[in-house]
Amino acid sequence: MKKLLWKLCFSYLLLAVLTLGISLIIASFLLKQFHLDQACHQLEAQARLFRSSVEKNFALSAAEINLLCAEFSAELGSRITVIVATGQVLADSEKNSAEMNNHADRPEIIAALAGEIGVSLRRSHSLDKELLYVAVPVRKNGIVWGVVRAALPAKLLDEQLVFHSRLLLAALPALLLAAVASFLLALRISRPLEEIEQGVLRFTQGSLHHRIHVAGPLEITSLSESCNRMAAQLDEQTAVLKKQLGLLESTFRSMAEAVIVIDKDGRLLRCNQAAGRLFGFDPAAVAQRDIQEIIRHADVQQFLERTLKNGGPTEEIIAVSIGPEKILNAHGCLLRGEIGQDGGALLVFHDITRLKQLETMRRDFAANVSHELKTPITAISGFVETLRDGAMHEPEDAARFLEIIARNVRRLHAIIEDLLALARLEQDEEQGQISLSWKAIKPVLENAAAVCTQAAEEKGISVELTCQDALKAQINSALLEQAVVNLLNNAIKYSSAGSTVILQVVKVTSDGVVISVQDFGCGIGKEHHARLFERFYRVDKARSCKLGGTGLGLAIAKHIVQAHHGTIVVESTLGRGSVFSIRLPL
Structure with a gap:
């Protein structure tokens, strides 16, 4: 450590040399400023001296003032100029005032006309050389009448600075030798330190596999080995952190x-x-x-x-x-x-929108199932009690009550069958047990129309079928027939007697076909379209119960269409009828 300490002491000499150099620069600047200030004070004194002559002789003509300027300039060695308040040059010791431009825009003139001492170091437009100007205001009866300006060439200042700078630079050779010697000694220390610095810089840039190898004092080699150990530890920790960060980032994005x-x-x-x-x-x-x-x-x-x-x-x-x-x-x-x-x-x-919707559907489903089952069970229970109370001994009433009981039993059976069918559909769809095959669509639609023939004839409704014989799709014939039957039954129920129900198939694109069931009945309001395919959802509950529906037909149709990887939609206008469309992929 002592050897290294002495080497470092020599580096302080270099710092001293640099300090001296900075001091020389500052001294040079201060000398320049000193000479500039001295020149300004000298010019200000000359201008004030000439101003006193002008203020005592305002009656002098321009020619006389010009002559006075020349005399002062010869004695003082500076250029003297007199400018009136308008900026016009009245007299000048070196130029014909009549040939000179208006000086109202000169910075030193502007300051002097404002009642201050104007100082400016700039190039003269009339003499085409750099001059130092000092201007003082001339007052007449307390009002600024004009300006007296004194000027010296800036070259004279530079000559004085060169002389003083030479005196200051006389000590530089000895200091330069000391600086060189100190630099050579410090270089022995700085080289290994620079290598260590470059190695650490590579560490900061991510090259943690790099290793520093330097020769020198024990302290420096120990420092390099410590840096290498630090790099190895950082490399291990960085790898762990990158892995953890990647995992966190992947989790965050996913x-x-x-x-x-x-x-x-x-x-x-x-x-x-x-x-x-x-x-x-x-x-x-x-x-x-x-x-x-x-x-x-x-x-x-x-x-x-x-x-x-x-x-x-x-x-x-x-x-x-x-x-x-x-x-x-x-x-x-x-x-x-x-x-x-x-x-x-x-x-x-x-x-959790979907969860809330499912929760609402679950509550509605439980309530609807309870209601749908409770209604016929209540009716059955009521008429059984009536029969037990003596109505069975009246043949006509007994027969009527038994018919009502039988009708409600059939309604219970239909509800249970539809619920079981819906459950089987969902289970088969989840387990992938619904098989689809490439079959013609028209026979399926003909069978569905035949199933609904009796219900249609009872209301005098005709079912018109339109479908190309060769049109085929990937279908499950039994399930698709059930879906179409459900749609036809609904269309017949809600159509007026003597009307028409249209069942047609259209190949809209090369990717799919549309099976549509159109009726001209009472129609469905738009506010019901979104929930129309929910279980037990009814637009008009009283009318649906009267017509004998279970409220599950459209829900079953929707699940069948989904099992075919298709979609089902409704278009309806109140008073004009409805169109239910099944889109199946080819």
Whole structure:
């Protein structure tokens, strides 16, 4: 350490040389400023001296003032100029004043006319050389009458500076030798240190596999070995951190939940793609923006405020209108710094719209099943009690009551059969047990129309079928027939007597066909279209019960179409009828 210390001491000599050099520069600057100030004071004194002569002899003519300027200039060695308040040159010791331009725009003249001492170092337009100007105001009866200006060539100042600079530079050779010697000694230390510095620089650039090899004192080699050990440890830790960071980043991007991180001022720090999709923004374009500018939903903003205010974990169910209304399960908590300061908040939004819809459907389904089963069971129970109370001894009433009981038993049987059919469909669809084969569509539609013939004839309704014989698709004949039967039954039930139901198939593209069932009955309001295919959903409950439906026909048709990888839609207008369309892929 002592050897290294002495080598370092020599480097301080180099620092002293640099300090002396800086001192020389500063001294040169101060000398220049000193000579400039001296020249300014000299010119100001000369201008004041000449001003006193002018102020005592305002009656002098321009020629006389010109002569006076020449005499003063010869004695003082400077250029003397007299300018009136308008900027016109009245007299000058070196140029014909009549040939000189108006001087009202010269900086030193402007200052002097304002009652101050004007100083300017610039090139003279009339003499075409650089001059130092000093101008003083001339007052007459307390009012600025004009300006007296004295000037010296800047070259005279430079000559004085050169002389003084030579005196200062006389000591430089000895100092230069000392600086060179100090530099050579410090170089022995700086070289290995520079190699270590270059190695550390490569470490900071990510080359942690690089190793530093230097020769020199024990202290320097120990330092290089320590740097190499540090690089090896950093390399190991960096690899672990990169792996963990990659895992976290992959998890963050892959999360189905919307995750948003904000600072304590409400600016967005980070979010995943799910957040962008949920709230409709580009995550890459909103960093550091205020969250209120990005998500313009009052409920979300209020949830954020409560999260920041409460300090603890916050959970709420909120509804936002982003296109269709969405129900979100929102979780929020504060981010804590290393020493406990609040660093912002973490918000997680889980879209539970589908879960809420399923929960609502489950509740509705349970209520509807209870109602649908309870109604015929109540009727059966009531008429059985009536028969037991003595009505069985009256043949006419007994027969009528038994018919009502039988009708409700058939209704119960139909509901249970439809529920079982729907359950089988769902199970087979989930397990992939519904087989599809390439078959003609027309025979299936003919069978469906034949099944509904009796119901149609009872109301005098004709069923018109239009389908190409060669048209085929991937279908399950039995299931597709059941779906079409359900649609035809509904069309016949809700059509007026003597009307027509149209069953037709159209090949719309090379990728699919559309089977449509059209009636000209009472029609369905638009507010019912979205829920029309739900179980037990009825547009007109009283009329549906009267017509004997179970409320499951359209739900069964929808599941059958989905098993065919198709879609089913409805178009309907009140009072004009309805069109149910099944689109099947080819």
